[in-house]
Structure formats: C-alpha cells, structure tokens
Amino acid sequence: MSELKVYNSYSRQKEVFTPVTPGHVGMYVCGPTVSGESHLGHARPYITFDVVYRYLTHLGNKVRYVRNITDAGHFEEEGREAEDKISKKAVLEKLEPMELVQKYTNLFHWAMDKFNNIPPTIEPTATGHIVEQIGMIEQIIEAGYAYESNGSVYFDVKKYAASHDYGKLSGRVIEDLLETTRELEGQEEKRDTADFALWKNAAPEHIMRWKSPWGVGFPGWHIECSAMATKYLGAQFDIHGGGMDLLFPHHESEIAQSTICNHVAPVRYWIHNNMITINGRKMGKSYNNVIKLTELFSGDHPLLSKAFHPMVIRFFILQTQYRSTLDFSNEALQAAEKGLKRLWDAYEKLPALKHEGAAAPDAELEAKVISLVAAFEEDMNDDFNTAKVLAGMFELVPVINSISDNIIPVTALSKETLALLQKQMKTYVEDILGLKSVTEQDSHHLQGVMQLLIDIRKEAKANKDFVTSDKIRNQLAALGITLKDEKGGGMSWTVEG
RNA sequence: GGUCCUUUGGCCGAGUGGCUAGGCAGAGCUCUGCAAAAGCUCGUACAGCAGUUCGAAUCUGCUAGGGACCUCCA
Numbered sequence: 362m363s364e365l366k367v368y369n370s371y372s373r374q375k376e377v378f379t380p381v382t383p384g385h386v387g388m389y390v391c392g393p394t395v396s397g398e399s400h401l402g403h404a405r406p407y408i409t410f411d412v413v414y415r416y417l418t419h420l421g422n423k424v425r426y427v428r429n430i431t432d433a434g435h436f437e438e439e440g441r442e443a444e445d446k447i448s449k450k451a452v453l454e455k456l457e458p459m460e461l462v463q464k465y466t467n468l469f470h471w472a473m474d475k476f477n478n479i480p481p482t483i484e485p486t487a488t489g490h491i492v493e494q495i496g497m498i499e500q501i502i503e504a505g506y507a508y509e510s511n512g513s514v515y516f517d518v519k520k521y522a523a524s525h526d527y528g529k530l531s532g533r534v535i536e537d538l539l540e541t542t543r544e545l546e547g548q549e550e551k552r553d554t555a556d557f558a559l560w561k562n563a564a565p566e567h568i569m570r571w572k573s574p575w576g577v578g579f580p581g582w583h584i585e586c587s588a589m590a591t592k593y594l595g596a597q598f599d600i601h602g603g604g605m606d607l608l609f610p611h612h613e614s615e616i617a618q619s620t621i622c623n624h625v626a627p628v629r630y631w632i633h634n635n636m637i638t639i640n641g642r643k644m645g646k647s648y649n650n651v652i653k654l655t656e657l658f659s660g661d662h663p664l665l666s667k668a669f670h671p672m673v674i675r676f677f678i679l680q681t682q683y684r685s686t687l688d689f690s691n692e693a694l695q696a697a698e699k700g701l702k703r704l705w706d707a708y709e710k711l712p713a714l715k716h717e718g719a720a721a722p723d724a725e726l727e728a729k730v731i732s733l734v735a736a737f738e739e740d741m742n743d744d745f746n747t748a749k750v751l752a753g754m755f756e757l758v759p760v761i762n763s764i765s766d767n768i769i770p771v772t773a774l775s776k777e778t779l780a781l782l783q784k785q786m787k788t789y790v791e792d793i794l795g796l797k798s799v800t801e802q803d804s805h806h807l808q809g810v811m812q813l814l815i816d817i818r819k820e821a822k823a824n825k826d827f828v829t830s831d832k833i834r835n836q837l838a839a840l841g842i843t844l845k846d847e848k849g850g851g852m853s854w855t856v857e858g
Numbered sequence: 859g860g861u862c863c864u865u866u867g868g869c870c871g872a873g874u875g876g877c878u879a880g881g882c883a884g885a886g887c888u889c890u891g892c893a894a895a896a897g898c899u900c901g902u903a904c905a906g907c908a909g910u911u912c913g914a915a916u917c918u919g920c921u922a923g924g925g926a927c928c929u930c931c932a
Contacts, residue, residue: 604932
C-alpha cells in the first residue's frame with residue numbers, strides 16, 4: 362500500500378501527506394463570491410476538492426472541510442472606481458445587497474448539489490465574521506506590520522518581506538513588487554504599491570459597511586480567509602485549496618497576515634487546481650467567454666449543441682488531472698457524455714453478476730482485474746490522479762461487459778476477485794469520484810409497466826411476430842426509452858436523460 | 859516588460875528514461891430477425907533543432923507557438 366502524495370504549490374513538489382493531528386484533517390477551500398452566477402470555471406475547484414475531501418475521508422480521516430462564502434463585496438477594479446461589486450449590482454437589480462447574496466448563494470448550493478458535491482462541514486460567510494477580521498487587523502497593527510491611512514488599513518509588505526519570505530508561494534520577487542510603478546487611484550494612501558488593504562474606508566454610497574476602530578468601512582479581500590481559517594482550523598492546518606489564479610496576491614497575502622498573527626506558517630499543503638480554458642484561453646468574466654452553469658445544464662448557449670447533465674461535467678473535469686488546464690469545447694463535452702454512459706452502463710451491470718460456485722479461473726484475467734483494481738488507490742495516492750483512475754475503469758469495462766454477456770464465463774474469475782471488483786468499483790465510482798446515475802430514479806409503476814412490455818415483446822419474438830416486437834421497441838424509442846436486446850435473451854431499457 | 863507554466867495521433871487527454879494509457883470520432887470483422895448495444899482488430903502520436911544516454915515523449919540547451927500571474931478572478 363502506498364502513501365498519499367500531494368503536490369504542494371509552496372514547495373513545488375509532491376510530498377507525502379501527513380496531517381498535523383493524525384486521523385484528522387483540516388482543509389480550507391476558497392469559496393465563491395456570491396455577487397453573480399457561477400460558471401464552468403468555478404465548477405472545477407469545487408469538484409476537485411470534493412474528491413479530495415471524499416478521498417481523505419475514505420482513507421479514514423475525520424475531515425473538517427471549511428469553504429467560505431464571500432458575501433462582503435470587493436472592488437470591481439480596485440482603486441479606480443471604488444465600487445463595491447455587490448452594492449453596485451444591488452442598485453442595478455433593485456435588490457437589497459443581502460437579497461442578492463442570498464439569491465446567488467442559493468443558486469450556488471443548487472449547482473453544487475447537482476454536481477453531487479458533499480457540502481463542506483462549515484461554510485462561513487465573510488459578513489458573519491467581521492468581528493474576527495477586525496480583531497485580526499488589530500493584532501497585525503499591534504505587531505507593527507500594518508498602518509492606518511485615511512480610515513483604511515494597509516499591510517506593510519516591505520517590512521514583512523525584510524524578515525519573511527513574501528513571494529515564495531507565488532514565485533514573486535519582492536524587489537520587483539516594490540518597484541512596480543503601476544498608477545492606481547488610492548495608491549497615495551499606501552506607503553508602497555505592494556501593500557495591500559486589510560480594511561477599506563467606505564465611501565458614503567457604499568451600502569455594505571461596518572463600524573471599526575478606523576471608521577466606517579469594510580474588510581479587505583484577503584483577511585476574511587485568514588480570519589475564518591484561523592477560527593475554525595487553528596493557527597496551522599493541513600490543506601488550503603483554490604484556483605491557481607488565487608496564488609497571487611490572495612494566498613500570498615493570506616500567508617503574510619496569518620503568519621504575523623499566529624507566528625506560524627498557516628498552511629502545510631497548498632493545493633491549486635488549474636484553469637478551464639475555452640479556445641485555449643482562461644474562462645473568465647474579463648475575457649467575456651464564460652458559460653454559466655445554468656446555461657450548461659439547459660444547453661442555452663451559442664457554443665453548446667445541447668444541454669449537458671451535471672454528471673457529464675463532473676466526469677469531464679475528473680478525466681483530467683486537476684493541475685492541468687482543461688480545454689472546453691462542445692465536442693469534448695459530447696465525448697465525455699458518451700464515455701460516461703459507457704462506463705455507467707457497465708457499472709450498473711456489476712451487481713447482477715453472480716458467481717455460481719465452481720471456479721475455472723483464468724489466471725491471466727484474474728491477475729489483470731486484481732492489478733487494475735489495486736491501481737485505483739495507487740493512482741489516487743499519486744496526487745489525486747482521477748484521470749488515471751477512470752482510464753483503469755475503462756480497461757475493466759470490456760471485462761465486465763464480456764462477463765455480463767456471457768462471452769467470458771463469470772467463473773473465469775474467482776469468487777473473491779469478483780467480489781473485490783464489485784466492491785472497489787462501487788467505492789471508487791460512487792463514494793470517491795462521486796458519480797451517480799444520469800437518469801432519474803424510475804418509479805415502481807414505470808418499472809412494472811416496462812416489465813409488462815418486455816414480457817409481451819419476448820413472447821412476440823418467440824413467435825416470430827416481429828411486427829409486434831418492433832412496434833413496442835419503436836414506440837418506446839419515440840418516447841425516449843431505449844430498449845435493447847441482450848445476449849442472453851434478456852432486455853434492458855434506459856430513459857433518455 | 860518581469861516571473862512561471864505548457865506544446866502528445868482527427869478531437870479531449872494520462873504518462874515514473876526502455877514495456878498497450880484511456881475516452882470520443884473513424885475503418886474492418888463477430889454476434890443479431892432487424893436495430894441498438896456489446897466483443898475483437900487497426901492507425902504506430904509525442905512542436906522544431908541540438909545535446910546527455912546503450913536507450914528520451916520523459917533529462918539539458920536553444921528556437922518557435924500557446925497560456926497563467928503581475929489588476930477583480932476558481
């Protein structure tokens with residue numbers, strides 16, 4: 362049995378994963394900013410870390426999974442307009458800020474549920490932790506690493522960098538950062554352009570505002586994660602995850618803030634997922650190339666030929682290692698859809714396979730199945746390589762189909778190996794990869810009706826009454842129900858999802 | 859401009875220096891009343907150039923293309 366290795370963005374190499382407290386894992390993942398609808402790009406981290414969460418749990422850990430909701434609103438373009446993202450939208454849509462936040466939070470939860478993502482164990486909101494954030498800022502000021510300026514508070518990057526490794530996570534050189542000449546409004550409040558805001562003075566038109574020792578304002582972007590992670594996971598915790606685009610400045614700044622407050626590096630393993638691209642370019646609002654999740658599920662988008670089931674998206678994402686970019690196209694999604702169907706069809710045949718006792722094992726097949734099944738864990742342990750796990754499953758698909766169709770007798774496998782195959786497939790397909798059926802659970806009534814039709818068709822076929830048998834199959838097809846004759850004389854059916 | 863990453867067959871994508879990735883699409887065959895599935899077989903891909911090595915998609919250098927971050931960003 363191998364050990365779990367994860368790629369740590371901080372050290373830029375794979376490291377054996379050892380939690381601070383054996384048997385317990387603290388994991389923090391940067392959650393959504395609920396000022397708008399989630400798009401395909403947002404789906405990747407939440408599915409990626411859902412699998413991480415599931416796998417760590419599978420390994421026997423008790424995982425505290427914290428994923429925040431950013432509902433406090435940040436700058437659209439910092440300094441330039443000084444507009445609070447959420448409050449601006451609120452005016453446009455004539456909604457209370459919190460009403461807007463609620464709407465998009467609900468929508469986010471709905472999408473997460475569709476993806477079969479397990480909810481985090483704690484989902485704290487930024488607005489619910491203003492007190493903690495203010496407390497942390499006060500600590501940083503006390504320690505001498507932040508200064509007040511015009512009702513705002515900034516982190517003193519230059520001073521921090523003199524004794525700490527600012528820039529290590531994101532591969533940034535501090536001298537370059539300090540030399541940046543970028544001219545932004547509001548910069549004159551800072552001592553250095555590299556300094557970042559811990560607290561911002563709120564202009565009168567800001568709807569979201571809180572009292573603080575420095576006046577009325579709102580927290581800077583980075584402090585919420587530091588405050589909430591510290592509160593729920595402690596000064597030092599195991600995993601911090603998020604998209605690669607958050608490396609700088611977000612996570613770099615988090616390290617600085619937390620280190621000053623807690624006197625210890627906050628995170629042991631930084632895990633970052635890569636981007637989803639579209640025509641080779643990152644999907645993002647600024648590129649105007651986003652496909653919202655609702656559009657994906659409905660097919661209502663110029664780039665989409667049809668609606669795609671959330672499970673297809675999940676499968677599509679898991680077919681790629683999380684640290685690679687994943688290029689989106691309608692064609693790629695269609696391929697994923699067909700692939701998932703092939704995998705799932707075989708998977709569903711598995712429970713019905715029964716071993717009839719007397720074994721005539723095929724040593725070669727036996728060994729193949731055992732090694733393929735064992736590889737699931739090896740591959741997951743190698744930095745959560747779900748792409749390889751799925752490839753291995755696809756190698757098992759012909760074996761499962763052949764046994765099911767009696768091309769290979771079930772006795773070619775030993776009873777134990779068949780049981781192992783059934784058990785491990787279920788564990789990895791459902792519990793770890795979190796896949797589930799694309800079709801709705803059918804009612805007992807429908808199942809009864811279908812059984813009746815199948816019986817009639819079987820009789821017709823036995824009597825060579827192909828008019829009747831074809832009529833049943835064709836009319837069902839018109840209703841979106843596919844009826845298939847199987848090798849052993851049985852019939853199976855699927856409803857078009 | 860700075861820093862870093864990347865370039866695999868028609869498409870998507872794994873790849874630990876030597877052994878078939880896998881999926882989709884395509885071709886042929888088998889099974890089948892027909893259909894759909896399913897099974898079997900097939901394409902011998904690693905941006906280019908040079909180097910290291912007995913041997914490189916995998917290591918090094920150069921060239922070219924693409925991308926990310928440096929600003930809100932998953």
